[in-house]
Amino acid sequence: MLVSISLLGFGNVGRGVARVLLEKKNFFKRKYGIEFKVVSISDSTATIWDEGGIDLKEALMVKENFGALKYWGSDYEIYHLSPIEVAEEVESDVFIDVTTANPEAYKWHMEAFRQGRHVVTSNKPPLVFYYTQLAQEAAMRGVNYRFEATVMAGTPIITLLQESLKGDEVISIEGIFNGTTTFILSEMEKGLTFEEALKKAQSLGIAEANPDVDIKGFDAAYKATILHDVAFEPISFKKVKIRGIDEIKPENIANAQKNDNVIRLIAKIERKNVIVEPKKVSKNSILAVYGTSNVAVIRSDLAGEIILKGSGAGVKETASAVVSDIIKAVKKE
């Protein structure tokens, strides 16, 4: 089976996906009988578009050596298309959106569905704010919408909730879904103030220049909303109660440590009720994660308590989820 792909976003994740498609080519052919043909790649400067398929090795080389696809003039035509034009005009089986947050992104997904394409994404806001519309449009067009990479990177919590526990009713999901806050809180455990820990995170590239989306709890709340949508039903983001870690003081950390506790940004998801807030958890609890580890404790009526833990970030890990989704999307047809 020949599967054509339109790849929107050629940053770390987009290039990670391209690298997996390139390096594991024989594996996909052997295991699934699938050959991938990437017919377009877009970064913020340009779109390379060739129905015959783009040489991924060269694309990676150009992007990594020259910084932008617009400098790649010799072999391919350079197009200047908006994302929605890519979704509409580039003929592909699967539209992959691995760009970062853009309030308009749901429109691209909608357009791709209208054109009969599956959509695979790591982009959270469309799921958080337009889940119902997007899921309905995909169902109506008979295509698949997959978004494993939006929560816990390559750790397959979305697929677990969708494909397992079919006879169970989920009671709650409790977990840690943001690594930046874990990093800052762990550094504070070593004696840094919040501001010092944040600066360290920024200098290491763990926190962004504008860190609000992480430290104010929005990123965790986005993920918790997506989990609520999958485990229960769509919930309005306005109903999510969010408290970030920006008000945590060294004395809060010290007090927690005195009782063998640590503070972590915990998301708790129950039907119609999503809360993200810093909470004390025992140092020996499964919730006392470090580094980029994410963890989810899923409680359901029959299976009881199931714990899923793994990396919540990373290029290869996120590419794992995106590529798994591509295969699931086209094998389910």
Add this chain to the structure above:
Amino acid sequence: MLVSISLLGFGNVGRGVARVLLEKKNFFKRKYGIEFKVVSISDSTATIWDEGGIDLKEALMVKENFGALKYWGSDYEIYHLSPIEVAEEVESDVFIDVTTANPEAYKWHMEAFRQGRHVVTSNKPPLVFYYTQLAQEAAMRGVNYRFEATVMAGTPIITLLQESLKGDEVISIEGIFNGTTTFILSEMEKGLTFEEALKKAQSLGIAEANPDVDIKGFDAAYKATILHDVAFEPISFKKVKIRGIDEIKPENIANAQKNDNVIRLIAKIERKNVIVEPKKVSKNSILAVYGTSNVAVIRSDLAGEIILKGSGAGVKETASAVVSDIIKAVKKE
């Protein structure tokens, strides 16, 4: 959709499945549009068979009050059919085998496939010894073979391996898949000898009168073999290296404890290599489980390390896996 079921085995697990089908009837109708009709129930004494559907409430009542289906004479015809006759003659969409180990069980599954029925089972030996033949026959007949309940009860490791990580190659799975040995080893940590701990396990119904299958490591090895088959390719059970816990002495436990370790029966699964043996693990390691907890650490080339932990035993938990499999089997048609 009306789904007819033939239920072989009416012990704890079989009754657990019947109870879920009965109690969550409206849930299955609402969520999946599925109505279940159980057309036969067999225990070791008799088969109740009614194409119109059996009253599950009454069946549970009879079995629990009189101990055997053969005493249920008033409402239904009593049949004396061998399991293979049930698989052949009882018209059903799904054949459920929740009996305990019987060397002939693979023949029942083969016959059910030949008749065009999906098979859902918690019965390990058919998978361990006839995986290739059974998987081929199911594929040839266009039906599904599902066995989530064979490993980790309701904790969905089989589905995770089958449905997630599609672009990944598994490197290894390490874990604890037998609760009886965990119980005995934990009791030895409290000062009991192996024999005393085993007797306690037997008196509590945790170990069987003939405990060899657990303590000699066969049960864990069966499960490890099934995981190898799913994660890699079929492996001959003869190639599995097995050492049980029956030679663990109080001094081994004490020595481990001195260094903050515990001993657990660990299964390690790599391509073409399955080893089950007692091993020291740090008290703080995720492998230091207690009670009926099972845990699996899955390592793969892209997603890295994924930990799945949950109950590995229990009636409701096992029923969760069986019922999830039934729904997956019929929804995939």
